[in-house]
Amino acid sequence: MSRPPVILLIGTVDTKSDEIAFLRESVEHGGGTALVMDVGVLGQGGFTPDILNTEVAAAAGVTLQQVMETGDENTSMKLMATGAALIATQWHLEGRFDGLLALGGTMGTDLALDVANALPLGCPKVVLSTIAYSPLIPPARIPPDLIMRLWAGGLYGLNRLCKAALSQAAGAVVGACRAQAVEGDPRPVVGMTSLGSSALSYMKKLKPALEARGYELAVFHTTGMGGRAFEDLAQRGYFAAVMDFSLQELVNDLAGSCVSAGSERLLGAGRAGVPQIVAPGATDMVDFAAWTRCPERFAGRAVHDHNRLIASVCVDHDMRRSVARAISDRLTEATGPTCLLLPTGGVEQWDRPGEALHDPKGLKAFVDEMTHVVSPDTVFQPVDAHINDEAFAQAALQVFDAWVAAGLVPAGVTHELATRAVA
Structure with a gap:
């Protein structure tokens, strides 16, 4: 690419501020730029993301307060997944980012798969997950061009194992964006x-x-x-x-x-x-x-x-x-x-x-x-x-x-x- 790749970084800033901040730094260290989308529903995190959780909820047609008041975390995250997928689809069409990087446990992975499936084949997609390629994930929900990385030792807080997984995931998506080939073959x-x-x-x-x-x-x-x-x-x-x-x-x-x-x-x-x-x-x-x-x-x-x-x-x-x-x-x-x-x-x-x-x-x-x-x-x-x-x-x-x-x-x-x- 002739410019630094822009990566849409998705996670719950309210519960994983340290991890997302480290991921953002890792993307930048690899020569990319990160746009952080907060899909958390528990409140504010340790820093201000580029796309607020209130904006994600609004894209799904509800307020964040309404999401929080559902009383059910599954319902809440499905609403946030809807909003996140809609924003990601529109922003990709507008050329605002080049690749996707998302992280999470079962909840975050569930949401990330919706977003990844909303993006076209060929857009680099990396999901850092505690259930990477687990039998819990039905084949029909795995995008055919998805890259998954096990988030080993990353359930709560940063450590050397977690940092290794985070930095490698950041490198994978930045590298995938840089490696995209532009073909001029006119054949159908x-x-x-x-x-x-x-x-x-x-x-x-x-x-x-x-x-x-x-x-x-x-x-x-x-x-x-x-x-x-x-x-x-x-x-x-x-x-x-x-x-x-x-x-x-x-x-x-x-x-x-x-x-x-x-x-x-x-x-x-x-x-x-x-x-x-x-x-x-x-x-x-x-x-x-x-x-x-x-x-x-x-x-x-x-x-x-x-x-x-x-x-x-x-x-x-x-x-x-x-x-x-x-x-x-x-x-x-x-x-x-x-x-x-x-x-x-x-x-x-x-x-x-x-x-x-x-x-x-x-x-x-x-x-x-x-x-x-x-x-x-x-x-x-x-x-x-x-x-x-x-x-x-x-x-x-x-x-x-x-x-x-x-x-x-x-x-x-x-x-x-x-x-x-x-x-």
Whole structure:
């Protein structure tokens, strides 16, 4: 950056004045400037913040006195979270700060997650928390680009452990702001989902084909956070089009798996009117942590151990039918061009003959249900191939090319024009 980064520093000044003051000094020592927002509800702190707690309450449509009089700390902090998120969103739009740094215990972390989720993907976000990455935090509330740091030994007062955590968190957010790259690439971006490159491999064929057409491809790994990032960017209109070919997170959400992108999966692009080509990649299985037991509901079903972190269990036929209905229902909410490609030969590598999750009867149940429930508003195209076959990639390109020719997707930018723009 050509100027010192400005950091929005959020905390409860009434109870953590010393810690926030140390954080502010640490930001400044790292070459940044801190704007302190006080979200405390117990009164005044040891110094005057840049954004008073009365202003935060007012942004939520109440007075600080009303917040204090709720008589319930959970209600009070939810009100302050609303106000803090609204102020942060507006100030970021106005360019008043570059990155977010928040600290807290469970209360402060709860509030910080609301603020972090209100800010766009790419805005550096660091949360210093006593419950960093704890199972208490549902995956759906963790912004996909969040940096968390455990606030070890920091519950009450400054000490050497606490200072180490505070200074490192300050350095992380200042460094993240300085490291932001400004791209001049004029090529439209196509967003794609995939489950790694072994279960699903179509992007190996589609990436060079799309680049040759003048597009940049961004592939998102659908293991929870990847799908959240994909949905966030799609909803904000970042993509010229999407190829959402890995819907395994949707299945995880329906089954209650911890590997979740939240309940809004397969809705962002459609609601935003972004042209979307969809396929049911990896919808035959549910992920679970490999170091735990297989979900009881699927006990006895075939399991693929991907590594020591994640394993996948083949779902039953009733679940596959319900997944087909869920896909159809979500696609009906689309306001832009929507095409569903249905690879009738299989939906991921491990369902091929001889592989651990091969289940031809389950695939037939899914295909039959999908064929009957797909909405007339959705362009429906069965593909007599496996999702990893060349024929599937070519079918996707045919739909994409037709949309470009019809003006539904912006035309790509040639290599020559892209080079000139960057230069």
